[in-house]
Structures are given as C-alpha cells and as structure tokens.
Amino acid sequence: MLIAMFEALIPWYEAHKRELPWRQDKEPYHVWLSEIMLQQTRVEAVKEYYRRFLTALPTIADLAEAPEEQILKLWEGLGYYNRVRNLQKAAQTICAEYTGVFPSEYAQIRSLSGIGDYTAGAIASICFDAPTPAVDGNVLRVYSRLLADDANIDLQTTKKRITRKLQETYPQKNPGIATQALMELGATVCVPNGAPRCDVCPVAEICQARKQDTWRNLPVRSEKKKRKIVDKTVFILLTEDTVALHKRSTSGLLAGMWEFPNVDAKLDKQAAVTQVTGWQAEPLDLLMQTSYTHIFSHVEWHMTAYYIRCRKTNKKWKWVTKESLDETYALPSAFRPFREQIENL
DNA sequence: AAGTCGGGGTC
DNA sequence: GACCCAGACTT
Numbered sequence: 001m002l003i004a005m006f007e008a009l010i011p012w013y014e015a016h017k018r019e020l021p022w023r024q025d026k027e028p029y030h031v032w033l034s035e036i037m038l039q040q041t042r043v044e045a046v047k048e049y050y051r052r053f054l055t056a057l058p059t060i061a062d063l064a065e066a067p068e069e070q071i072l073k074l075w076e077g078l079g080y081y082n083r084v085r086n087l088q089k090a091a092q093t094i095c096a097e098y099t100g101v102f103p104s105e106y107a108q109i110r111s112l113s114g115i116g117d118y119t120a121g122a123i124a125s126i127c128f129d130a131p132t133p134a135v136d137g138n139v140l141r142v143y144s145r146l147l148a149d150d151a152n153i154d155l156q157t158t159k160k161r162i163t164r165k166l167q168e169t170y171p172q173k174n175p176g177i178a179t180q181a182l183m184e185l186g187a188t189v190c191v192p193n194g195a196p197r198c199d200v201c202p203v204a205e206i207c208q209a210r211k212q213d214t215w216r217n218l219p220v221r222s223e224k225k226k227r228k229i230v231d232k233t234v235f236i237l238l239t240e241d242t243v244a245l246h247k248r249s250t251s252g253l254l255a256g257m258w259e260f261p262n263v264d265a266k267l268d269k270q271a272a273v274t275q276v277t278g279w280q281a282e283p284l285d286l287l288m289q290t291s292y293t294h295i296f297s298h299v300e301w302h303m304t305a306y307y308i309r310c311r312k313t314n315k316k317w318k319w320v321t322k323e324s325l326d327e328t329y330a331l332p333s334a335f336r337p338f339r340e341q342i343e344n345l
Numbered sequence: 346a347a348g349t350c351g352g353g354g355t356c
Numbered sequence: 357g358a359c360c361c362a363g364a365c366t367t
Binding site: 034035036037038039040041042043045046080082083086113114115116117118119122134136137138139179180183184186187192193221224 | 359361362
Binding site: 040041042044045077078079080081082083154155156192193194222225252253254255294295296297298332333334 | 346350351353354355
C-alpha cells in the first residue's frame with residue numbers, strides 16, 4: 001500500500017510541485033531556516049520573512065553573530081519567537097562544534113536546538129539523501145485518510161507508529177523528494193479544512209477513507225480546551241517625540257519582545273491616570289481610548305488602551321522615537337493596532 | 346501526556 | 357466562532 005503510494009506520488013509531485021523560495025537549492029542553511037519558519041505557520045506567511053531573513057543574514061556565521069534585537073526584529077509578526085532564539089543557538093553550536101558546516105548525520109541534526117523529529121527528518125532527507133520520514137500535520141492527515149486509520153494523531157504513540165511504518169517503505173532513491181511530495185499532497189490536495197480534492201489526487205484509487213467515505217472524520221485529534229481570558233490595560237505614553245516601551249521577560253509568552261507598558265487589569269480612566277502618576281511620568285492629557293481583543297492559542301487579551309500625553313519621561317520605561325520603534329524594536333502583533341493608532345492622534 | 350508558545354487564513 | 361497550519365520544548 002505505502003509502496004504503491006510513493007510510486008504514484010513521486011511523478012505527481014514532479015509535475016505539480018509549487019515553486020517556493022526554499023526549493024531553489026538544497027543548501028542546509030536554507031532548508032533549515034525554511035523548516036523552522038514553517039513550523040505551525042503557513043507557506044504564504046513565510047515567503048517574505050524567508051527572503052528578508054536571508055538577505056540580512058546570508059550565512060550561518062552571520063546568524064550566529066547577530067544581535068538578539070536584530071533576529072527578533074526579523075521574526076517580528078511571525079510568532080513562536082523561541083524558534084528564532086533556538087535557531088541562533090543552533091547556529092552558534094554549528095560554528096563552535098562543526099566548524100560552521102551544517103552536520104549531515106540525523107542524530108547530529110536532531111540534537112540541535114529547535115530541531116525535533118519532524119525537522120530532523122526533513123533536513124536529513126532533503127539535504128543529505130537520508131531515508132528519514134518527516135511526519136508533520138500534512139503527513140499525519142494523508143496517512144490517516146489513505147489507511148482509514150482512526151488513531152488519535154495528537155498522541156506520541158500514533159506519531160511514532162506512523163513514522164515507523166513510513167520508515168519501513170521509504171524510498172531509498174531521492175528520499176527528499178518523497179518527503180516533500182507527501183507534504184505537498186497534504187497541503188494542496190488532501191487539505192486540512194474543507195473537502196479534499198480527490199478528483200485530482202494521484203492516490204485516490206488506493207485511498208481507504210475515500211472508499212469508505214469517511215474522510216470527514218479523519219484524522220482524529222484530541223479535544224482542544226478553551227482559552228483563558230485576561231483583561232489588560234495598555235498605556236500609550238507619549239512625549240513630544242517619543243513613546244514608552246518595555247522589554248518583556250526572556251521567558252514565557254512573547255519572550256524578549258517589546259511592548260507598550262501594561263497591567264493585567266481593567267482600569268477606568270481615573271485609575272489609569274493615577275497609575276501613570278505613580279510611575280512619575282506626569283500625565284498631561286488623556287488623548288484617546290481604544291479597545292481591542294487579541295487572540296493567542298491558549299489565551300485572549302482583552303485590552304483597553306489609554307493614549308496619554310506625558311510631561312516627563314521616567315527611568316522605568318525606554319522612551320523611543322516612532323522611527324526607531326519601527327526600525328529597531330520588535331513589537332508583537334498584539335500591540336500593532338495601538339502603534340497604528342498613534343498616527344491618528 | 347498535557348501544557349505552553351503566535352498569528353492568521355479558511356470555513 | 358472553530359479549526360489548524362512543513363512542531364518543539366517544558367513540566
């Protein structure tokens with residue numbers, strides 16, 4: 001079954017594959033960067049980030065030596081910011097332990113920061129022709145439907161089993177093509193939301209979910225728990241030419257990113273002004289008030305923002321010009337609407 | 346095994 | 357509003 005799948009899949013991929021920036025070559029740095037950026041992130045979202053990142057940091061050595069502010073700025077808006085910290089940590093490991101040359105053995109690749117089973121398998125097969133499966137969400141979906149396998153794909157045991165089954169029959173010639181072909185099928189034909197395009201699927205004839213008409217129920221996943229709601233009051237503190245920023249902790253949510261000063265509570269106008277006075281920034285005028293909800297995977301921020309003209313700056317915040325905010329400081333998307341509003345004051 | 350960690354497209 | 361994306365790491 002799986003052998004027949006690969007036989008039909010490879011020629012289909014060669015005929016229908018998308019042209020993507022990271023498919024120009026098999027340079028490990030390029031493939032690696034793309035795989036990290038693509039973790040839980042759509043192809044369309046990654047394209048421009050990928051190009052910009054490589055223009056700024058063309059080599060692994062450049063990445064290893066880059067200031068943290070620069071790599072966070074390059075990742076700004078892409079999310080999961082620990083990805084880029086781990087990316088740099090791995091780059092430093094490659095420079096220190098592998099003389100700057102990306103390692104070619106699966107075990108070495110797998111041991112680098114930010115590289116798990118999926119990414120190691122992808123890089124080893126695509127860059128080094130190792131017959132190592134790369135089991136991502138696409139592959140789990142394709143496999144579940146092809147075999148009408150109703151095991152929960154969120155379970156470790158299921159992923160291990162599917163990885164093992166693929167490993168047994170993985171093509172020994174051009175395994176990197178097999179890796180990309182499986183994912184391409186999941187991304188463009190056996191799609192995650194909506195009906196799969198079985199009419200153009202190269203393996204429709206051997207698909208058990210299609211035969212049984214059970215594709216709607218596959219793959220099976222764990223139940224998701226609902227998000228917590230956090231109320232926030234955000235302070236857009238402005239002088240004549242600067243705005244106050246705060247750098248977040250280097251651990252936890254949005255680690256190391258910059259933000260507008262805020263507190264985890266819903267303050268009314270008076271309490272907000274009192275808060276700013278307590279920070280000794282001397283509030284002059286309350287210019288505007290806006291509200292905005294930002295949704296993360298596991299939490300919602302219900303934010304009320306007060307735009308306040310201040311007489312003085314304090315030592316508690318970093319007061320920066322709008323220009324340097326845009327050019328230098330990495331601001332998460334959660335705060336982006338407030339940044340835009342400043343222009344309308 | 347469950348929780349944490351972003352942001353956005355699609356239905 | 358719910359789902360989920362070329363997942364990894366921590367607890």
